Amino acid sequence: MEVTQVLFNAQSIDGTVRKNAEESLKQFQEQNLPGFLLSLSGELANEEKPIETRKLAGLILKNALDAKEQHRKFELVQRWLLLDATAKSQIKACLLQTLSSPVFDARSTTSQVIAKVAGIELPQKQWPELIGSLLSNVHQIPAHAKQATLETLGYLCEEVSPDVIDQDQVNKILTAVVQGMSASEGNIDVRLAATRALYNALGFAQANFSNDMERDYIMRVVCEATLSPEVRIRQAAFECLVSISSTYYEKLTPYIQDIFNITSKAVREDEEPVALQAIEFWSSICDEEIDILEEYGGEFTGDSDVPCFYFIKKALPALVPMLLETLLKQEEDHDQDEGAWNIAMAGGTCLGLVARTVGDDIVPLVVPFVEENITKPEWKQREAATYAFGSILDGPSPEKLIPLVNVALTFMLSALTKDPNSQVKDTTAWALGRIFEFLLGSAVDLPIITQANCQQIVTVLLQSMKDTPNVAEKACGALYFLAQGYDGEGESSPLTPFFQEIVQSLLTVTHREDVGDSRLRTAAYETLNEVVRCSTIETAPLVLQLVAVIMMELHNTLESQKLSSDEREKQSELQGLLCGCLQVIIQKLGSSETTKYAFMQYADQIMGLFLRVFACRSATVHEEAMLAIGALAYAIGADFAKYMPEFYRYLEMGLQNFEEYQVCAVTVGVVGDISRALEEKIVPYCDGIMTQLLKNLSSNQLHRSVKPPIFSCFGDIALAVEEYFEKYLMWAMSALQSAADLSTHIAGDDELVEYTNSLRNGILEAYSGIFQGFKNSPKTQLLIPYAPHILQFLDGIYMEKDMDDMVMKTAIGVLGDLADTLGNHASSMIQQSVSSKDFLNECLSSEDLLVKESAQWAKLAISRAISV
Amino acid sequence: MAPHDNRRPFKRAAISDQQKRRELSLLRQAQNRRDAQQQARCLASSILSLQSAAPESQPEQSDIELETVPEAEQESEAFSKDLDVRQASKLRGPEVRKWFARQLMLPEWMIDVPDRLAQDWYVFARPAGKRCFVVSSNGTTVSRQRNGSILHHFPSALPAGAKIRDGSGSAQSYCILDCIFHELDQTYYVIDMVCWNGYSLYDCTAEFRFYWLNSKLEESGACNAPSHYHKFRFSAVPVYNCDQSGLHAAYTGVVPYAKDGLLFYNKHALYQTGNTPLALVWKDENCSQFVIDTDGKGEIPSQQQVVLELQDDRKLVTSDDPPVLFGCLDGDIIEKSGLHTGNLLRFAIGDGGLSFVDGKLEKADLIYLGKSNRARAFADSYSKGFQLKSL
Secondary structure, three states: OOHHHHHHHOOOOOHHHHHHHHHHHHHHHHHOHHHHHHHHHHHHHOOOOOHHHHHHHHHHHHHOOOOOOHHHHHHHHHHHHHOOHHHHHHHHHHHHHHOOOOOHHHHHHHHHHHHHHHHHHHHHOOOOOHHHHHHHHHOOOOHHHHHHHHHHHHHHHHHOOHHHOOHHHHHHHHHHHHHHHOOOOOOHHHHHHHHHHHHHHHHHOHHHHHOHHHHHHHHHHHHHHOOOOOHHHHHHHHHHHHHHHHHOHHHOHHHHHHHHHHHHHHHHHOOHHHHHHHHHHHHHHHHHHHHHHHHHOOOOOOOOOOOOOOHHHHHHHHHHHHHHHHHOOOOOOHHHOOOOOOHHHHHHHHHHHHHHHHHHHHHHHHHHHHHHHOOOOOHHHHHHHHHHHHHOOOOOOHHHHHHHHHHHHHHHHHHHHHOOOHHHHHHHHHHHHHHHHHHOOOOOOOOOOOHHHHHHHHHHHHHHOOOOHHHHHHHHHHHHHHHHHOOOOOOOOOOHHHHHHHHHHHHHHHOOHHHHHOOHHHHHHHHHHHHHHOOOHHHHHHHHHHHHHHHHHHHHHHHOOOOOHHHHHHHHHHHHHHHHHHHHHHHHHHOOHHHHHHHHHHHHHHHHHHHHHOOOOOHHHHHHHHHHHHHHHHHHHHHHHHHHHHHHHHHHHHHHOOOOHHHHHHHHHHHHHHHHHHHHHHHHHHHHHHHHHHHHHHOOOOOHHHHHHHHHHHHHHHHHHHHHHHHHHHHHHHHHHHHHHHHHOOOOOHHHHHHHHHHHHHHHHHHHHHHHHHOOOHHHHHHHHHHHHHHHHHHHHHHHOOOOHHHHHHHHHHHHHHHHHHHHHHHHHHHHOOHHHHHHHHHHOOOOHHHHHHHHHHHHHHHHHHHO | OOOOOOOOOOOOOOOOHHHHHHHHHHHHHHHHHHHHHHHHHOOHHHHHHHHHHHHHOHHHHOOOOOOOOHHHHHHHHHHHHHHHHHHHOOOOHHHHHHHHHOOOEEEEEOOOOOOOHHHHEEEEEEEOOEEEEEEEEOOEEEEEEOOOOEEEEEOOOOOOOOHHHHHOOOOOOEEEEEEEEEOOOOEEEEEEEEEEOOEEOOOOOHHHHHHHHHHHHHHHOOOOOOEOOEOOEEEEOOOEEOOHHHHHHHHHOOOOOOEEEEEEEEOOOOOOOEEEEEEEEEOOOOOEOOOOOOOOOOOOOOOOEEEEEEOOOOEEEOOOOOOOEEEEOOHHHHHHHOOOOOOEEEEEEEEEEEEEEOOEEEEEEEEEEEEOOOOOOOOOOHHHHHHHHHO
16 A cells, blocks of 8 residues: 555545545554554654655554543553554654654654553553663754654653653653753753653652752752743743642742742743743642642641641732732733633732632732722723722632622722723623622621612613623623522512513523624523522512423524524524523422422423424533423422333433433433332333443443442432332342442542542442332342342441541441341341441441431341341 | 643633533432432331330430430430431321321311310411421421421521521420411411420420410511521411300401311310310311312312221221221222222212211211322311211
8 A cells, every 4th residue: 555645645635535545544454453553653754755644644643542532542552552562663663763853743743652652551561661762862962853852751751650650760751851951951942842841740750859959950940941031941931830839839938939039020021921821820829728728627737738838828918919910911802702811811810819818818908909990091900900809809708808899889880881991891790790709698797788779789780781792791690699699598589579670681681683602692591590599489470480481482492494503503502501491490490389380381391392302413402401301300200201201212312322421421310310200100111221221331431420320320210110120130239249349449549539439329329229129028038149248348348448428328328228128137247247336336426417317227227127 | 742721710600500500400319319218218117116116225325315314315205206207307208198197186077065165175266278297407497298298498497497596406406396387478377386496295285385385486586577597487376265255266356367267275185196086176167268178279079078098898987096987898999990908089978978876977978089189198087077967
């Protein structure tokens, strides 16, 4: 096969030519993988070949080694590992050779391919000579080979986890990288590649950062690089500082003063990409300190893992003025540009984080700036003042803020209607929203909203919804938080008199001509949802009227035909919003007996609409409709059975949707809703559902987050159909057993611990449902053979000492369910288990009420089982 | 390697409303699953045996109880009985209906005048509305109708009835009130007090309970107008001694609620669950708008109806203890309609009505209509049939 020509054709503008070329590449790959990879790597290495085909060859190689989807990635890795060893070493030789190519693109693609191969082979202890030969390259001339090698080391550190590479090699990599970064390196490209490589290598440097001398050296080189004449190097060096601020927060004390000087110079004088990173350093420090202080829970215990060094508090007098200056550097109309991110935005965001970190201390530093600028003729000053004020509303105490807000409120309401500048209005509406978000309903005696100003606030916000789309969007946002502030208000909310007017205005916004091109429509529906969620019984009749309105809107979207693909996308988005809105309404009306019955008159029609919605292809819409149907089933109860014949196939489709796993996850939850609603009436559908759920469990294509809820769903079904579950018992139990074995021990990071605990919880909920489902049945004895393993699982996870309260509650509940259902058949087994003693006692004295409640249940059930 | 983008959300909420909807759904599903499990754990068998098992396991329970003073033992017995009510208030489904139906004290229909009426009895005008149990505990209040279904779930000024009062009561503080919810003014009229602030009044006389009710309810602030932490107003009803003037006041006096008959309570009676002749109800067109059965639309059916329970020997009985036999059901009907022992069946009373001899039912002209509403938990009492006849 003439690979060069095919690679050329694969980039042709002629669709047919391109398709043919892609087809033949695919065939080649399937029929002869080693030959395929070899000729691609040969193409990549061949200096006589055109740059276009070399680049594409590298890209295809990369895609033959890695993929986004987990299962696909796994397949590719297996195929590479099984490849003929000679072919592999030939390919690798080609790759290493290409690193010295004079052609930049060829080198750059190659360094990524090498990193992918390393990502597969190094964890298998293969290709041990790789790092050595890369390091020997570094000391070579020419500079371009050095640059490519450093880039490769950077990618390699990104691909491979730190525990795969031994400390000796880590040291050598770091030495090479830091040397490449230092001022003595004359070549800009080499220095830039080294700086970017360090960013990825920082995760490997734990040991080196614990050593004062090595750390001092690395920090000095990074700080020097922030002063490089080359802007890209300065930016990359600040990125390293940002990464260091989170990875090595506790090592920063000796350097923080210098870093403050460097960053504040960069923020004030450097080009924007650099200044943004310099600000990000402080935002990142805030993130760290907020986390630490939250963990303290307000009191310093001294034995926490990471102490707080209060860098922000100490830097406050200099940091805040620096950030306030950035606020005045806003760009014309940046609010209207969806993707905009500039120094004023970054500065304001950082100011908000600083407020959350230090609380009250920030107020006296910001208030003079606000007072000075808020009435200035220049819009940028008014906007900056408003933005500064809005930024500090989360953090300081209500006692400190409310007197200020009471003074500012009238001014802000008038600015929102009268300020000649749209950006000032935008920020004002946003700041009002922040006031409502953080200060309504706070336990301070000073109310912000009184009978006197409530009317005015609502009027101004509704008025602003007719303003430009970005101002209207923020006004909707403010209303969202205003409504939220009165959530849980008993019989009557101060918003009740305006309910109808508010809903009407929001519906009007959704019909604005210019609504399609911004987030405005979404914001309007989200606000409508919140207004409904937080409404009181007084306005229930109005919410009921809204059902028909939203149903009509949804109906209209289903009628429109012959849309362009762009229009269809907008249509789907709207359908998603409408289904979401109906879901909120159903949940609201379904939560009270009185409103539920009034709502029932619409159930048939709503269900009819949802079924039609499923005919449209959009994951978001399906998810929203599914969630709404779950709420509907809960509200309707056993009568939901009449919709099952038609709905079932969509339920099955949802369960089969591995690609859009959110849809699958939501559908699994809805199966639970339906089980509880239908109880034994779900039996006719159980075969299909259980088969699909078991299939899903065994699939490695399904996102793992869906699996715990599937187990919980087993429990829901078992509880609903009771002993009829016998049919599935063997299959369900064997799936549960193997999952239980896998989840007893956890070895991994926090994320894995969290996942394993959610898996345990799902497994345990399944056991609970099964035991309770079989209770009082003559078939109880079917469960006896499974009891020893379940008790062993409980003992196992107890011994691991790493379960969270949720798992603890479910686990001890299972012990009770086992005792309750099996009674004296299991009494000796139970008495022998650790769970029935130490674990039970621990739960009985738990501070968590739910754990304690479950434990008391278990204790009772056990004492009965034993006494019988 | 491209520069790293560190942009943060600008003027936007941290989570989208869609994510919020998703999370709220998950929360609701988790709550429903918990309810379903809790229900299963407390199904009749467990809950009833739990009641009888509680005293036996008392020595064991002492590690949970905080107090060890002698009278704590007495209290803990009452506590364990009440605890079930609180647990049961979380239940769902048919079992909970049965369970709750057994917890309320149910008056018999007044078919004759008790002795010593003037001395030993109270009378008051029954508010029209839904009879329910109101349970406050753990910072929330739940009202359950006679069939166990939840009427409201709300914060109240009752002890332990809302989240704010955390300082004021221990975890064991809770209340159980026997109420009628009056739709028109959205008020819970408290007609009896079963537990107050953790203190059981089951074994107290009506005299004491009414006294306690009147003083404590007012004190708690539960009679105040609704507010943020107190969603519904509670109110006591005016209770009179059953002498001439008391009867007159109850019968004709103006009250802030629509009347639905008169209730008579024996002063010395303890709070007894189920039907009791120590509480009586009287209805006529002067003191009740619901003197006879109405259907769902508020119309009076052409024939009056009774609900009876089918026993295994095909006998149809009332909910009284002991049950009163009303008749026998044809084996044919049982087979055709697939009826089982324990089914509640609705009958119309035919033109023949009910015949009584010496105050005992001799014959009833019953026409089978069908199974009763699913929400129904028990048969009518004998005295209902009797009052129907006397109309």
